[in-house]
Structure formats: C-alpha cells, structure tokens
Amino acid sequence: MGTSVSVKDLTLQFGAITVLDKLNLDIGDGEFLVLLGSSGCGKSTLLNCIAGLLEPTDGQIFIKNRNVTWEEPKDRGIGMVFQSYALYPQMTVEKNLSFGLRIAGTPADEIARRVARAAEILQIGPLLKRKPAALSGGQRQRVAIGRALVRDVDVFLFDEPLSNLDAKLRSELRVEIKRLHQNLKNTMIYVTHDQIEALTLADRIAIMRNGVIQQLDDPMTIYNQPKNLYVAGFIGSPAMNFFKGEIVSSNGKQVFVCNGVEFSLDGYRATSGLTVGQKVVLGVRPEHIFVDETRDSGEFHDAVVDIEEPMGADNLLWLKHVGHVLSVRIAGNRRYQPGSHVRLSFDMSLASIFDQESELRI
Amino acid sequence: MAAVELSGAGPRGPRPKRTFSGRNIMIYGTLFVAAVYYALPLYVMIVTSLKGMPEIRMGNIFSPPMEITFEPWVKAWAQACTGLNCDGLSRGFMNSVIITVPSVIISIAVASVNGYTLANWKFKGADAFFTILIVGAFIPYQIMLYPMVIILRQIGLYGELSGLILVHTVFGMPVLTLLFRNYFTSLPEELFKAGRVDGAGFWNIYFRIMLPISLPIFVVAMILQITGIWNDFLFGVVFTKPDTYPMTVQLNNIVNSVQGVKEYNVNMAATLITGLVPLFVYFVSGKLFVRGIAAGAVKG
Numbered sequence: 001m002g003t004s005v006s007v008k009d010l011t012l013q014f015g016a017i018t019v020l021d022k023l024n025l026d027i028g029d030g031e032f033l034v035l036l037g038s039s040g041c042g043k044s045t046l047l048n049c050i051a052g053l054l055e056p057t058d059g060q061i062f063i064k065n066r067n068v069t070w071e072e073p074k075d076r077g078i079g080m081v082f083q084s085y086a087l088y089p090q091m092t093v094e095k096n097l098s099f100g101l102r103i104a105g106t107p108a109d110e111i112a113r114r115v116a117r118a119a120e121i122l123q124i125g126p127l128l129k130r131k132p133a134a135l136s137g138g139q140r141q142r143v144a145i146g147r148a149l150v151r152d153v154d155v156f157l158f159d160e161p162l163s164n165l166d167a168k169l170r171s172e173l174r175v176e177i178k179r180l181h182q183n184l185k186n187t188m189i190y191v192t193h194d195q196i197e198a199l200t201l202a203d204r205i206a207i208m209r210n211g212v213i214q215q216l217d218d219p220m221t222i223y224n225q226p227k228n229l230y231v232a233g234f235i236g237s238p239a240m241n242f243f244k245g246e247i248v249s250s251n252g253k254q255v256f257v258c259n260g261v262e263f264s265l266d267g268y269r270a271t272s273g274l275t276v277g278q279k280v281v282l283g284v285r286p287e288h289i290f291v292d293e294t295r296d297s298g299e300f301h302d303a304v305v306d307i308e309e310p311m312g313a314d315n316l317l318w319l320k321h322v323g324h325v326l327s328v329r330i331a332g333n334r335r336y337q338p339g340s341h342v343r344l345s346f347d348m349s350l351a352s353i354f355d356q357e358s359e360l361r362i
Numbered sequence: 363m364a365a366v367e368l369s370g371a372g373p374r375g376p377r378p379k380r381t382f383s384g385r386n387i388m389i390y391g392t393l394f395v396a397a398v399y400y401a402l403p404l405y406v407m408i409v410t411s412l413k414g415m416p417e418i419r420m421g422n423i424f425s426p427p428m429e430i431t432f433e434p435w436v437k438a439w440a441q442a443c444t445g446l447n448c449d450g451l452s453r454g455f456m457n458s459v460i461i462t463v464p465s466v467i468i469s470i471a472v473a474s475v476n477g478y479t480l481a482n483w484k485f486k487g488a489d490a491f492f493t494i495l496i497v498g499a500f501i502p503y504q505i506m507l508y509p510m511v512i513i514l515r516q517i518g519l520y521g522e523l524s525g526l527i528l529v530h531t532v533f534g535m536p537v538l539t540l541l542f543r544n545y546f547t548s549l550p551e552e553l554f555k556a557g558r559v560d561g562a563g564f565w566n567i568y569f570r571i572m573l574p575i576s577l578p579i580f581v582v583a584m585i586l587q588i589t590g591i592w593n594d595f596l597f598g599v600v601f602t603k604p605d606t607y608p609m610t611v612q613l614n615n616i617v618n619s620v621q622g623v624k625e626y627n628v629n630m631a632a633t634l635i636t637g638l639v640p641l642f643v644y645f646v647s648g649k650l651f652v653r654g655i656a657a658g659a660v661k662g
Contacts, residue, residue, distance in 0.1 A: 051559060080555070082552040082555065086555065088557075099560050147560070151560075
C-alpha cells in the first residue's frame with residue numbers, strides 16, 4: 001500500500017496565531033483517515049490546506065507522490081464534500097453533478113455516462129431533475145458526495161459531512177459512506193468532531209488538538225491505549241473515569257492510592273514503568289468497572305448509586321466513590337435504585353495510568 | 363374545584379380577542395395618522411394637477427376637481443418653458459434616461475465584481491481598500507464637486523452627458539460595493555469553495571454560481587441607483603449645460619420660473635411626471651427589494 005496523501009512540515013499562521021505547526025501526516029492508498037478533534041483544533045484547516053483552499057505558510061503537500069503545494073484545487077485530484085452540502089441552489093441535481101465536468105470541457109456523452117454512474121451508486125437517479133431546495137438533507141448530502149464521485153478523483157475530502165443531519169439520517173449515511181469506501185477503495189480524509197463517526201468509519205484516526213496530532217492509530221488502539229490524558233478523555237462516551245493519586249509501596253507491592261484508598265495494580269501491563277512516589281492519574285473506562293460481581297482479585301470498593309441512566313441495551317450508573325463521581329456501564333437489565341450501596345472492582349488489565357507531569361501513558 | 367375544572371365548562375379553544383382593545387386602537391390609530399400624513403400631500407398634488415387655473419384660484423386645495431382636465435399634464439410634458447426652450451419636460455426626460463441607464467448598468471456591473479472580489483478573493487491590502495471605500499461613502503458629495511469639475515474639464519467631458527454618467531458611476535461605487543460585498547459575504551463560503559474544487563475560476567464562479575443566486579441584491583442595487591440617479595439634482599445642475607439638463611433640473615426651472623403667472627397645476631403635473639419613474643420602479647420591484655434587504659438574514 002503506497003502513500004496517497006503526504007503532508008510534510010505543514011505550518012499555517014493567521015497573523016500571530018499558529019493554527020498548524022510543522023504537521024506531518026502520511027495517508028495510505030485507499031485508507032480512510034479521520035481527523036478528529038474539538039472545534040478550533042485545526043482539523044478543518046488541515047483539510048482545506050490539502051484541498052488547496054488555504055495557502056500554507058510553510059511546508060509541502062503531496063498527493064499521489066506529486067507535489068501539489070502550489071496547485072489549484074481542481075488539479076489536485078481531490079473531491080470535497082462540505083458540511084452545508086454547498087450545492088448550487090440554482091442548478092438541478094444533474095447540473096450540480098456535472099458542473100465541474102462542464103467547466104473542464106468534458107464531452108457531453110462522457111458527462112452523461114459519469115452522472116448516470118454516480119446517480120446509480122448513490123441511488124439519486126429519480127432526483128436528477130430536481131433543484132436542491134426540493135431535496136431532504138440526506139438527499140442533498142448524497143448529491144454532494146456525487147459531485148466528488150463524477151470527477152473521478154483520487155482522494156475524497158469530507159468536512160463534517162453529517163453534522164447538519166438529524167441523528168437517524170446521520171447513522172444511515174455513515175453506513176453508506178463506509179459502504180462507498182468499501183466499494184470504491186478511494187483514499188478518504190474525513191473531518192469530524194463526532195467520535196462515533198470516527199470510531200466507526202476510520203482505518204486510522206488522527207486526534208488533533210491545537211494544531212498538533214496527539215495520536216494517530218487505528219480506532220481500537222486509540223480507544224484502548226490512548227497515548228495521553230487528552231486522548232483518553234476525548235475518546236469514549238461517557239468519558240473515562242480519572243483518579244488523581246500516587247504510587248506507593250504496600251506489602252512489597254506497588255499500589256495506587258487516591259484520597260487514601262488503595263487500588264491494587266494486579267493485572268496492569270506495565271507496572272515496571274512505575275516508580276514509588278510517582279504522581280499519576282489512573283484512568284478506567286466505564287465498562288471496565290464491575291458492580292457487585294465476584295472477582296478473582298478479591299479487592300472491592302464501596303460506592304453509592306447517585307443516578308441511574310437506563311439506555312436500553314446498557315444501563316449507566318453514576319456512583320459516588322472516594323470523593324469522585326464515577327460512571328459505570330452495566331447490562332441494561334440490571335437496575336439499581338439511587339442510594340443503594342454497591343461493591344466495585346476494577347479491571348486493571350484494561351486500565352491506563354498516566355504520568356501527572358507529562359500526561360503520557362505509562 | 364377539580365370537578366368544576368373538568369366538567370367541560372369554562373375556557374376552551376382560542377382565547378377571544380376584542381376588536382376595540384386599547385392596544386388595537388393605539389396601533390391602528392398611529393398607522394392611520396402616519397398614512398394620512400404621507401398620503402395627503404400626494405392627494406393634493408394629484409387633484410391640483412387635474413384642475414384648471416380658475417378652479418385653483420378658488421383656493422380650496424383639498425376639494426376634488428369639478429372638471430377634470432389633463433391639459434396641465436400635456437403642457438408640463440411638451441410646452442412648459444424653461445428659459446429659451448419651450449418643449450416642457452420631454453427633453454429632460456430623454457436626457458435623464460440617457461444618463462440613468464448606462465450609469466446604473468456600469469456602476470452595478472463594476473460594484474458587483476468589486477464586492478465579489480472583496481468577499482471571496484481576499485488579496486493583499488483588501489481590507490485597506492475596503493476601508494478607503496467605506497470612508498468614500500461617508501464624504502459629502504459637495505466636497506468633491508469642484509475637484510470633479512476640474513477633472514472632467516481636463517479629460518474633456520465637462521458639460522457632456524458622458525461626464526455626468528462617469529460621475530454617477532464613480533459616486534455610486536462605495537455604497538454599492540459595500541452592499542454587494544456584504545451580500546456575497548453572507549452567502550455560504552462553502553459554495554465558493556465547492557466552485558473552486560469543481561475547477562471554476564474567478565469569472566466562472568462569478569457568472570455561473572454567484573450571479574444566479576444574487577437577483578435580490580441586484581434588484582436592491584438597481585432601485586437604489588435608478589431612484590438616486592433619476593432624482594439627482596446637484597450633479598445634474600453642476601455637470602451639464604441647458605441642452606443636457608436632466609429632468610430634475612428641468613423641473614426646477616419650470617417650477618421656479620419667475621415670468622408670468624405661477625401655474626400650480628402645471629407645476630404639480632410636472633413634479634408627478636418626474637416622480638413617475640422611481641414610483642414605477644418601487645411598485646414593480648418592491649417585493650424583491652424587501653427580499654434583498656432581508657437576504658442577509660435568510661439561509662440560502
């Protein structure tokens with residue numbers, strides 16, 4: 001698998017503000033890469049630079065091993081899908097799809113062939129004569145994808161394409177985009193702030209913050225082995241539970257202590273990286289805490305149920321425990337009354353420990 | 363208590379509204395006064411223009427004409443004297459048309475491209491350029507009259523209709539550019555980006571993407587320019603000669619003529635004729651005008 005898109009030392013400054021700082025990123029041929037981050041992290045800026053809609057202050061961009069840093073967007077072999085769909089309101093769907101081809105002077109029969117193919121793939125054939133105003137949000141976004149499709153591009157760029165849709169349509173189109181990628185096998189770069197979209201669609205996710213990529217990995221690695229505190233807190237809903245404390249020695253073994261309560265570190269994969277006296281943060285995901293279950297380790301923590309949020313398949317408990325409020329995910333059929341006392345145990349083999357100073361995972 | 367509430371009696375459905383509530387009287391009263399305030403002068407003008415002079419001398423300006431005559435209108439159009447010429451407003455009308463049509467077209471064409479460039483193709487110094495333009499919009503015209511006269515004389519256009527057209531085009535530029543820039547800025551930026559990704563350049567985006575969705579703002583600009591240029595008196599009187607006077611200057615000369623009897627009916631008719639063009643423009647395009655003004659608030 002060769003590289004499709006390559007970003008080298010990309011820097012972008014707006015006046016005194018540095019949006020992107022010497023950013024490097026290699027995207028494989030046919031890869032689905034998701035740029036994930038909260039608003040203002042530079043993910044859309046990066047996408048716009050790749051598209052050629054923003055001029056970088058410094059650095060280079062390669063697409064298909066060709067330096068396109070100074071190329072016009074149309075010459076980069078990219079197609080782009082926007083959050084607001086950006087369909088030309090005065091043109092019919094057909095004209096919207098063919099606009100780029102008509103500008104390029106493509107022969108009419110070739111245009112007709114490509115439009116028909118795109119319409120078939122996206123199932124928008126019956127809509128071709130309509131104007132965008134007469135389409136629903138999902139249909140509009142499909143047309144917007146089609147506009148990239150007809151141009152036969154190497155790389156698809158998506159800028160928050162589903163953010164304007166309601167929840168149901170969003171999950172439907174998410175599946176369609178994934179299917180589209182499976183069928184076309186084009187390189188796709190997808191910007192979103194929605195971690196569900198990122199986790200479900202991506203081959204790899206790049207989590208960005210303040211113009212810097214925090215972690216670039218496949219979704220499961222990001223979820224299970226977040227490189228630092230930011231990534232750990234950003235990915236996962238509800239967020240990972242964090243305990244601030246330190247490593248102490250107890251009976252010859254290293255344990256974690258938070259607010260005077262000891263946590264056994266049995267099962268943690270990297271106890272050798274810890275030193276006694278180290279200030280750390282323990283992070284445990286809501287589904288890695290067990291409520292009233294017999295565990296081999298034999299260590300239990302007492303907690304009180306504060307709020308119960310039944311979600312159907314899951315049941316989310318908010319518990320009070322050593323001065324924290326913990327979220328714990330249990331099976332949907334196990335119900336608890338607020339105020340009931342429960343016994344917790346922690347699955348340390350899936351937990352993460354971060355250094356308080358460097359915020360890196362140990 | 364509960365039994366009474368649930369019995370089915372009592373309030374149900376929409377709350378009845380009183381026609382003569384204090385609020386309604388206030389609203390409609392104010393509207394009525396305002397309407398009369400604006401409509402009354404127009405009424406007086408129309409009825410006076412349809413009366414003969416003997417009837418006007420009777421002094422009752424509010425009474426409808428006893429005998430309707432269109433002679434004042436004919437006279438105002440074709441016979442009223444201004445200085446040496448005695449061919450009424452007709453000469454001025456043609457002049458005004460010759461001035462207004464190209465001024466409106468040229469100024470809007472240039473300003474829309476200006477506004478489009480400022481909104482979408484940010485160039486170095488764009489902000490400074492825009493600021494200067496805005497300042498231009500606030501400088502009173504009188505300040506620039508004399509320099510403009512000198513410039514026109516230097517390029518040999520002083521006293522020519524083409525000179526006045528140039529003046530109107532230039533002076534319309536700040537406000538129109540501001541208008542178009544703000545409109546194009548309000549359009550979704552992604553539309554412009556999509557055009558660029560599709561391979562459209564400066565003019566293709568302007569003509570094929572932006573223009574077709576900008577009808578409302580073009581109508582606003584047209585109304586502003588047509589009425590503004592048609593009603594202009596100052597530039598007309600400064601930059602033209604009697605032969606090339608626009609209608610407004612002609613009208614002034616008719617109304618302020620000091621020879622002979624003051625023919626109020628002719629004056630009123632002449633004024634109404636002069637006002638017909640802007641009036642017509644408002645009536646025809648009023649709806650689009652409102653849409654254009656509100657366009658910034660509406661999503662595309």
